[in-house]
Amino acid sequence: MAERVAAAHGPIAAVWAGVRYSYPLVLVLVAWELVARAGLIRPLFLPTVTAVFEQFWALLLEGEIVAPLMVSLYRAFAGLALAVAFGVIAGLLMARSKWVHWALDPLISIAFPAPKIAFVPIFILWFGIDHLSKILLVAFTCVFPMIVATYHGAVAVSRTVIWSAEAMGTPERKLLFRIIFPAAQPYIFSGVRVTMPVALIIAFTAEMIAGGGGVGSALMFAQRFFQTPTVFVYILVMLATGLVLDSVMLRLRRRLIPWDDETA
Amino acid sequence: MAVSVAAWSPAGARSNWLRAVWHYLPIAIVLLVWQLAVDLDLVDRAFLPSFGATLRALWEMTVNGEIAVNLLVSIYRALGGLAIGSAVGVAIGLAMATSRRADEFFGPLVATTYSLPKTSLVPLFLLWFGIGDVTNMLAVLLACLLPVIVSTYHGVKAVPAVIVWSARAMGTSHRLILWRILLPSASLSIFTGIRIALGFCFVVTISAEMIAAKTGIGKLIFLYGENGAYAYMFGGLLALVIVAYAADRALLAVMNYALRWHDSIHAAHGDG
Numbered sequence: 001m002a003e004r005v006a007a008a009h010g011p012i013a014a015v016w017a018g019v020r021y022s023y024p025l026v027l028v029l030v031a032w033e034l035v036a037r038a039g040l041i042r043p044l045f046l047p048t049v050t051a052v053f054e055q056f057w058a059l060l061l062e063g064e065i066v067a068p069l070m071v072s073l074y075r076a077f078a079g080l081a082l083a084v085a086f087g088v089i090a091g092l093l094m095a096r097s098k099w100v101h102w103a104l105d106p107l108i109s110i111a112f113p114a115p116k117i118a119f120v121p122i123f124i125l126w127f128g129i130d131h132l133s134k135i136l137l138v139a140f141t142c143v144f145p146m147i148v149a150t151y152h153g154a155v156a157v158s159r160t161v162i163w164s165a166e167a168m169g170t171p172e173r174k175l176l177f178r179i180i181f182p183a184a185q186p187y188i189f190s191g192v193r194v195t196m197p198v199a200l201i202i203a204f205t206a207e208m209i210a211g212g213g214g215v216g217s218a219l220m221f222a223q224r225f226f227q228t229p230t231v232f233v234y235i236l237v238m239l240a241t242g243l244v245l246d247s248v249m250l251r252l253r254r255r256l257i258p259w260d261d262e263t264a
Numbered sequence: 265m266a267v268s269v270a271a272w273s274p275a276g277a278r279s280n281w282l283r284a285v286w287h288y289l290p291i292a293i294v295l296l297v298w299q300l301a302v303d304l305d306l307v308d309r310a311f312l313p314s315f316g317a318t319l320r321a322l323w324e325m326t327v328n329g330e331i332a333v334n335l336l337v338s339i340y341r342a343l344g345g346l347a348i349g350s351a352v353g354v355a356i357g358l359a360m361a362t363s364r365r366a367d368e369f370f371g372p373l374v375a376t377t378y379s380l381p382k383t384s385l386v387p388l389f390l391l392w393f394g395i396g397d398v399t400n401m402l403a404v405l406l407a408c409l410l411p412v413i414v415s416t417y418h419g420v421k422a423v424p425a426v427i428v429w430s431a432r433a434m435g436t437s438h439r440l441i442l443w444r445i446l447l448p449s450a451s452l453s454i455f456t457g458i459r460i461a462l463g464f465c466f467v468v469t470i471s472a473e474m475i476a477a478k479t480g481i482g483k484l485i486f487l488y489g490e491n492g493a494y495a496y497m498f499g500g501l502l503a504l505v506i507v508a509y510a511a512d513r514a515l516l517a518v519m520n521y522a523l524r525w526h527d528s529i530h531a532a533h534g535d536g
Contacts, residue, residue: 105290107290113508
């Protein structure tokens, strides 16, 4: 899919490839604009693309884009950071200790498929409607995929490497931090890349359900007052945020784990 | 997701029955700790109803039909959206993998919309279709569509070209190649995509119900939460967790049965 753009040589060829690549998106936008302009659908239901971009610019100048986005990003990343910290520790321990494995395995198999977003009312009850409940809900959702990713990474470490280290008298703690943790990093990173969009989705969705600031509640607010262009603006902001963060993660991966071939 | 079906159990626990008890013992311990923490007043009852109270509330809601009615509505929305989304997703993924033109058209659209939280479309659909099944199922459908497209695409692309060439050389028709070679070879990948979509379909259904709905298990949990009937809120949540777990296990069982001829099904068993 995207490889074709990267494969193009030279600046002109690259631009041409970019244009060719994005033609379906342009097509969709043009069709949207034409349908909206032709008056087939009332602007209340489908505003023109230009109206949406005008509204985007107006909101941007009023600071109604950046401020809520920062709130949402803070919640998503704080939650993700907690999930990564706990998930990596729990995953490593599960791989090294059969007792931890015994205790956590059935709990994870129940918690993994559970729709954690349904816990919103409980988290509101326990932690209020501000930052804390959203951060913890994000962490609660993301911690299970992180545990599983870390566990798989730690289990995949070659036995011979571990045996050699043990034969040379490496203590368990050093084994964990100097050998297993670095070896599991590509898996952990894949886990973070997969969980990051989840963190964003949960932060946005929790805001849509419970309010309390952020892009999600701004979106619901606009919908309640039938400000359709604003609704579209915030949807596009969420879309762009996800895209930007994913490409940042891909770049980070190439920078941080250059020895790992797998870039997917 | 079972990380792995734990082979480790104490030396005495030879029989399957004992092994199952041993395997699920941690869950029983957690429930016991929950009950004791409330009984011994270590936590405030107002914030955490006991496990017993939760079970009683769940039983009461089961008897008066509240659970069944709302759960069925939610399952209908979730699985309906999943079914349509999967069917369309397989078709688009297959088209992308076999036709360059389809790939060039859908590829950029899939890549751009993949990271959009599909729940963000709920307010828009509310505007277009109002509160109800259409809004809910449409969001579920879109959320399920993308992982199935991507996994179908990669599954079909991974089919060795030699096999397709051999079939073609022997005069196999295009349609037969599709049904007898491409889809069966890609089926493990497609099932993996559907399993991801199964997780999404419940999340999106519940989210949409909590954002705006008149019925559904998500709405029920949310209403009890708002009214401060926390034992009932926990009871509804418990029912939902059980259903989501059962659905995941059921899909795994179907997958294992349908793909029992597949080499890697045993390697992929239980996780993915």
